[in-house]
Amino acid sequence: MKIAIAQLNPIIGDLPGNTAKILQVAQQASDAGARLLLTPELSLCGYPPRDLLLNPSFIEAMSMTLLQIAQDIPMNLAVLVGTVEPNTKAHVNGGKSLFNSIALVDEGRVKQIFHKRLLPTYDVFDERRYFEPGLQANYFTLDNINIGVTICEDLWNDEEYWGKRSYAINPIADLANLGVDFIINLSASPYSVSKQKSREAMLRYSATRYKQPIIYANQVGGNDDLLFDGNSFALSRKGEIVCRALGFDADLTYVEFDTKQHDLLPSSVIPMCESEDEEIWRALVLGVRDYAEKCRFSKAVLGLSGGIDSALVAAIATAALGKENVLGILMPSPYSSDHSISDALGLGENLGIKTQVIPIGELMQGFDTALVSLFAGTEFGLAEENIQSRIRGNLLMAVANKFGYLLLSTGNKSEMAVGYCTLYGDMNGGLAVIADVPKTRVYSLCHWLNSNSEIIPNNILVKAPSAELKPGQLDQDSLPPYEILDDILERLIHDHQSAAQIVTAGHEVATVNRVIQMVARAEFKRRQAPPGLKITDRAFGTGWRMPIASNWLAVKNAYQA
């Protein structure tokens, strides 16, 4: 049996467009002789549909669209379509009104419906908000082959592999007990650094433990902050990779189940990315491209400060949208150094993008004049620094509004963590491209990018980082060195370590406490930040839900406990 894996890139809520994509790959798969086509989790509406699911008319439209697909797919091809299904007994028995489901469409009709059993409700996932878990093992028989069906999280609960259970049941164990011939998993599994290695290691463990071939079909594409990397793959019953689709791009690939060998046969295996930097780069390029396309922007604008963050974002935007579609704006102030301007212009030349220079000195004077009586007798400080950043933010938004450009913000994760950024200033943008990239990783990405030729001017990589909002200012005057800051932040934010644990790891008490206070105090800024492309397991964004009006001193004490 030839099985097609459609690694689709849906637009959330775009039922006609997503249907067209499914029907197109169905025709291709049928032409190629496939008997079964797999599409990702919720392929009809795209993942995650979020609160669109609360509209009854949206649910009705999905049902109608599914029936239409059933009529329109080629004969002799069975298709698994990700959709939602009403829980008709919810009012009587209690429970959520929907299931996260897979429809088996064959011979012109919907033959079976399978419900997701394990519903992730952590980090960016809110599935218990919408869905009731399915209670039964899911499988179907096609041409006398018994095929087990799982949906994403259903395969993420192998208590041996993880050393603990996250849910009471393990669907793959149930399916193995039932004696299916192989297991498919339809996923929408978001990207994070090295996630694909984890997926393959985990499913290799399950495949060998349960002696089950596994076919894993993942969504691809950027949906707001979430990036889906594709990398669909298949494992033989011995846990060998027999197939791997593209990373970070739509794909249609095939794998053959051989009934005599009772296993999947070796097929096309596309290599994984060679390095974490390459992986992150491709994820961010995909994220910018898809956010722009899905929001109907063709061009982007960003501020070029001459620093490394905006240089990296400019390079990503250029790769995503094309050099003719990126505009860099230099907005020097009297505090800007000469090299800021020359470095930014050099970057623009290297990338081949357009640049414009708008000096802001006179606007700064205008604000000084407007505020002269209110601010009389006060000293230059943070308020004045922020005014500069907000003048720039206003200019960038003016250009974006005037010409219909997407404004990209350029702040990195380290800054966002400690609040070393100006709300309504440099934080402005429709998308925060590197908001989940720590400063140390920004450097490593730029070095990787320059490995063949100098794209980011070398001076940008070697000079000391500065916001240049007052004379002689350096990041390191306000922050610990980035190697130290990033390690503390990783422990605090990603590993949930206490202050005591972080100190035990070798950091100074005063530094640790200062960083914790800065992180807690910056919550109000993060709440108003644009969506940031998620590349780690713990990003600021939809999966970060912290109170603002909390007692940070108590929080600090709690960290120290």
Next chain:
Amino acid sequence: MKIAIAQLNPIIGDLPGNTAKILQVAQQASDAGARLLLTPELSLCGYPPRDLLLNPSFIEAMSMTLLQIAQDIPMNLAVLVGTVEPNTKAHVNGGKSLFNSIALVDEGRVKQIFHKRLLPTYDVFDERRYFEPGLQANYFTLDNINIGVTICEDLWNDEEYWGKRSYAINPIADLANLGVDFIINLSASPYSVSKQKSREAMLRYSATRYKQPIIYANQVGGNDDLLFDGNSFALSRKGEIVCRALGFDADLTYVEFDTKQHDLLPSSVIPMCESEDEEIWRALVLGVRDYAEKCRFSKAVLGLSGGIDSALVAAIATAALGKENVLGILMPSPYSSDHSISDALGLGENLGIKTQVIPIGELMQGFDTALVSLFAGTEFGLAEENIQSRIRGNLLMAVANKFGYLLLSTGNKSEMAVGYCTLYGDMNGGLAVIADVPKTRVYSLCHWLNSNSEIIPNNILVKAPSAELKPGQLDQDSLPPYEILDDILERLIHDHQSAAQIVTAGHEVATVNRVIQMVARAEFKRRQAPPGLKITDRAFGTGWRMPIASNWLAVKNAYQA
């Protein structure tokens, strides 16, 4: 048995401060001869603690704090404290690592722990993200009286009252079957308009259905966007209100359970608010006061446009913080009408707050000059309008940053819905005071406020709303009349109606489609909005989770299906 109801106003995460509040009311209750003290759900950490719960050290600190409370409460007083409890079997059995719990503290130790059974996971509630549901009916015996324990949502599943089940079990039915003497409910139930009437009607139904006296202890106070109105109350077994605490303020009240009559005796019953306007007013005043206090601001600043929205917010801020702590900034442009300035100054005088005038004409010219070459050949439009709003936003933030003021934003829900507001301009602020108040309600609140004397100058109430960002501009040039807009928005956002249903209700197709498109397109603005005080069942904020990069045309079609 005399039972004290402590209606507490905790600060999220402030374990020492919240503990002090609990111990203080415990002493008062003991002095008053109470045998049992009720505190709200999660009274130790405040509700909702959100992702603070993901820090193991925070959980440990809560456990240690609870043990300390057990030692410090007066003898002869049993106290129910809201806390979290580790689910020690989670790793083996699967499930979340915490319970949402109540600790019975008596005789110097923690005697019993009860786990919440129904975990709300909808709207602003994320309890399945953190908690595992308790599986057993909760009760304890004190002085030979059997007391049933429920936590908030546990009492919100009477299938007869609601006409449907939301959860498989109904904890009050279990407790009635066990034959407890009365039932307590420890809550953190957020405010929405007329919520208290719903609560009392629902629990009256349950009290009479199960012949159970019920004591309901609610949290009070503002925590970011969520407002808790208090209004703790008690019902006799016949469903009569025998006790009601203050609305919108901390309180300590008492109710007596009489073992002979086997019922609660009549006690102090504080009247509910007389009108929805009064209720909303008090909710918003509480929200501003608490957000400021809990974020350690004593003063607030806001822009006064001479319009009704900023007038209402100024009045709320004055009531919340005191007239000496509110600064109104007038920022007239060449497009501002004379009455804008005189109305705003008149408002300032009526409220007794300080005002400052900062004309922005020269700053507007400065931006025109800065952008002259880039914008050459283009016409005045939205970009230029937004520049003005962002100049004002920059000035307001400059004042806020310079003097440590909280900036209050003044946009209403109707504007936020359709995007009739400027991101990084008038949307700027730490708190969006009336972001959940539709424009028609803004008018009704102002009329209510003026019912005794003119606080909002009458001209502000009678003139046509205008953003005054270009000559002769009126809201109604861009938007349907607010009575129509607000009705469409209520149906769309609150009632999840489709376009077809809204049209059937009597609205024009073109208007409905235009509003739906505007709502979908404005999602990126709302994502970056400050927290807005929630007064309805469906607010933009933590309970509104919509994709940005979705196909609004498809969404529109879905609404129409």
